[in-house]
Amino acid sequence: MQRFIRRALAGCCVAPLLLLAVRVFAEENNGSWLESLSHVPFEYNAEDTYVGGGDVQRGPNKSVNDFDENDSIVHLVFTPRTKLGVLRIGTDWERFSFGLPNHAALPDTLQSVALVMGLDMQFSDSIIVRAEGQPGVYDAEFDNLGWDNFNLPFLIGGTYIYSPNLQLILGVSVDIERKYPVIPAAGVRWKIASQWLLDAVLPTPRLEYEMNKDVSVYVGANVKQTSYRVDDDFGTANGIPRLNHAILTYSEVRTGGGFDWKISPIVTFTGEVGYQPYRNFDFYRAEVRYHQDGGAPYGMISLHGAF
Amino acid sequence: MMLMKTRMLYLQRCCSVRAGGLLLLLLVLRVGLTTANADAISELASFSIFDKVDLAQLAKSDVKTAHGPPMSNPRFLAVQSCYVASGSSPAQQMQALRQWDATRHRELKVFLHSDLPSNPTTANFEKLRNAPNNAPVRSFVAATEKLGPDLQISKEEAKKFSAGAGGGGGGTIPAPVVAFWADVLTARTKSFVSGGMSAQPPYDHAGPSIRASDEANGLLREQGKIRNQFSGLLGSTGIGRGAGSLKPELYWELLEADDQGVVTLGASYSRSGGGGTYQAGDVLYYASGGYYVALTLYQLWPVTVEGKPSTLVWRGDMISAASLGTLHGVERLGSESVMMKNITKAVTFFRRDTSGGR
Numbered sequence: 003m004q005r006f007i008r009r010a011l012a013g014c015c016v017a018p019l020l021l022l023a024v025r026v027f028a029e030e031n032n033g034s035w036l037e038s039l040s041h042v043p044f045e046y047n048a049e050d051t052y053v054g055g056g057d058v059q060r061g062p063n064k065s066v067n068d069f070d071e072n073d074s075i076v077h078l079v080f081t082p083r084t085k086l087g088v089l090r091i092g093t094d095w096e097r098f099s100f101g102l103p104n105h106a107a108l109p110d111t112l113q114s115v116a117l118v119m120g121l122d123m124q125f126s127d128s129i130i131v132r133a134e135g136q137p138g139v140y141d142a143e144f145d146n147l148g149w150d151n152f153n154l155p156f157l158i159g160g161t162y163i164y165s166p167n168l169q170l171i172l173g174v175s176v177d178i179e180r181k182y183p184v185i186p187a188a189g190v191r192w193k194i195a196s197q198w199l200l201d202a203v204l205p206t207p208r209l210e211y212e213m214n215k216d217v218s219v220y221v222g223a224n225v226k227q228t229s230y231r232v233d234d235d236f237g238t239a240n241g242i243p244r245l246n247h248a249i250l251t252y253s254e255v256r257t258g259g260g261f262d263w264k265i266s267p268i269v270t271f272t273g274e275v276g277y278q279p280y281r282n283f284d285f286y287r288a289e290v291r292y293h294q295d296g297g298a299p300y301g302m303i304s305l306h307g308a309f
Numbered sequence: 310m311m312l313m314k315t316r317m318l319y320l321q322r323c324c325s326v327r328a329g330g331l332l333l334l335l336l337v338l339r340v341g342l343t344t345a346n347a348d349a350i351s352e353l354a355s356f357s358i359f360d361k362v363d364l365a366q367l368a369k370s371d372v373k374t375a376h377g378p379p380m381s382n383p384r385f386l387a388v389q390s391c392y393v394a395s396g397s398s399p400a401q402q403m404q405a406l407r408q409w410d411a412t413r414h415r416e417l418k419v420f421l422h423s424d425l426p427s428n429p430t431t432a433n434f435e436k437l438r439n440a441p442n443n444a445p446v447r448s449f450v451a452a453t454e455k456l457g458p459d460l461q462i463s464k465e466e467a468k469k470f471s472a473g474a475g476g477g478g479g480g481t482i483p484a485p486v487v488a489f490w491a492d493v494l495t496a497r498t499k500s501f502v503s504g505g506m507s508a509q510p511p512y513d514h515a516g517p518s519i520r521a522s523d524e525a526n527g528l529l530r531e532q533g534k535i536r537n538q539f540s541g542l543l544g545s546t547g548i549g550r551g552a553g554s555l556k557p558e559l560y561w562e563l564l565e566a567d568d569q570g571v572v573t574l575g576a577s578y579s580r581s582g583g584g585g586t587y588q589a590g591d592v593l594y595y596a597s598g599g600y601y602v603a604l605t606l607y608q609l610w611p612v613t614v615e616g617k618p619s620t621l622v623w624r625g626d627m628i629s630a631a632s633l634g635t636l637h638g639v640e641r642l643g644s645e646s647v648m649m650k651n652i653t654k655a656v657t658f659f660r661r662d663t664s665g666g667r
Contacts, residue, residue, distance in 0.1 A: 043637055043638070045637060045638060081637060083379045083641075087642070088638050088639060088641070088642055090638070122638060122639045122642055124376065124642050124645065124646060127646050127649035127650045127653060128646065128650065130639060130642050130643060132639065161643070163643065163646050163650065165650075166647045166650075196448070196568040267635055308637035308638065309637070
């Protein structure tokens with residue numbers, strides 16, 4: 003559930019929410035704000051992925067070939083403990099850059115800046131529920147931003163702790179701008195043996211092997227799907243006027259193997275390489291879709307951890 | 310309800326003086342019992358997280374568990390639980406707690422348990438030779454033979470293993486490993502008897518020095534209400550301090566923690582209080598891995614539920630472990646849930662075994 007959906011999150015108005023989180027935390031611990039600030043727990047992730055030349059196709063004749071991709075993520079979420087549970091207040095930024103040829107009717111940038119507003123609640127000794135929204139701006143170029151660039155995708159997921167070694171996860175992801183606004187998902191987290199862990203939970207299902215206390219290797223996948231709004235004149239500029247200000251749902255799947263190296267208790271370095279077998283640019287309301295025609299290799303590095 | 314009350318009043322008027330006296334006595338007893346119940350509930354609310362408890366409801370249900378207050382030290386975790394043991398007094402419950410054998414239940418992952426005299430010898434740990442052949446025990450042996458960094462011993466104790474290693478032996482736990490642990494556990498038990506937890510050597514074999522007594526005191530310091538409630542008992546024990554005036558019941562166990570076999574030393578204390586109440590404390594003051602210290606406190610009150618003498622039991626479990634320090638956010642919630650489940654499981658088995666459960 004922790005990674006049920008990892009999405010880009012927010013920026014400019016995070017400060018008031020952060021102060022709220024600190025205040026709640028301070029009241030919980032009867033401490034001063036300043037003292038509490040130094041103890042506010044948080045999690046972070048800085049990640050970059052490079053995907054080599056791939057191809058997509060629209061209909062039988064319109065192809066966009068050999069374009070690369072760069073996906074960057076910065077994620078910072080404060081996780082203070084309150085009486086209600088663990089608050090999740092923070093921000094997330096994600097940017098896809100595509101090295102497209104000039105004639106392609108596809109945006110060369112997709113980006114989002116969003117807040118993270120969530121809560122992990124313990125309902126009993128067996129059930130933990132996460133409710134999290136990611137209100138923010140989901141756009142191509144960040145030009146002429148308006149209210150319709152705003153979106154509020156959210157998820158609600160529950161973990162049933164059957165035993166310390168087996169947890170079952172059920173959840174639902176909601177995004178009204180997506181082709182399929184409601185997507186249910188189920189997963190399992192099963193510690194098969196002392197060094198083997200099957201973490202089959204979207205968006206990053208994995209089979210992990212713990213080599214030692216600091217290093218794990220894994221094979222797995224990363225499933226991404228986010229909706230963005232393109233520019234007002236995007237369609238006109240590309241010869242398809244109905245794509246002006248249209249919604250684009252971008253999806254991709256990466257499969258590969260990697261390692262987690264715990265450099266310190268608060269810093270983990272992850273490296274991953276693999277193949278991207280699926281990619282889809284879908285202007286579903288305008289009925290224009292570019293689907294995968296040729297996969298591509300990729301490499302990813304990230305620094306992440308929690309205090 | 311109103312009809313019942315009218316009939317009772319009418320019956321009372323018809324009663325003889327003698328019967329009236331008996332009724333008065335019963336009424337006084339009932340008031341006394343109600344007061345005892347109210348006192349227990351109010352005392353429970355004063356120091357625990359259970360601020361509202363319905364005894365009748367609790368008696369019909371399984372154990373009620375909840376996580377303790379958040380603590381600033383990330384190594385610490387606490388869970389509180391309460392339940393009603395129907396049909397038995399606090400004294401009977403205490404006796405049952407002392408005699409209960411957790412090794413009967415494989416799910417609790419206690420492989421060996423043995424009581425210890427106050428002046429133990431290495432022979433008291435001979436049962437280690439009979440350890441089951443399973444993955445946690447094998448990893449315990451491997452960690453000992455490598456003197457791995459996760460092994461919680463002192464530098465001085467680690468040197469003893471180097472001197473004693475190299476011998477042969479068979480069984481799940483080789484003879485040199487048994488001999489090493491018998492030496493370590495004997496010496497640690499003796500130092501506990503003479504000087505309480507304060508006299509325990511630190512865990513400093515590989516990493517920063519950690520003292521179990523500091524961890525126990527830290528756990529109690531962060532839960533001030535519980536520390537105050539049990540100050541009388543704790544002040545008479547060796548928990549987090551020098552040897553106390555109360556005589557401990559000593560034991561050792563081989564159990565599983567975080568998939569690893571762990572040898573641990575424990576001490577139990579109890580004392581009766583006013584009005585038939587009891588307090589008890591059980592501390593695992595040494596562990597070869599998995600956790601630094603684990604402390605369980607009990608408060609037992611005599612109550613009456615549906616006319617039966619029963620016991621209201623509060624139990625506070627607190628633990629300090631290095632692995633907890635690495636958990637954050639939902640992972641920490643998850644570990645609390647697992648601890649709550651484990652405690653529920655243990656209490657359920659205990660109640661079932663002692664016929665008090667349902």
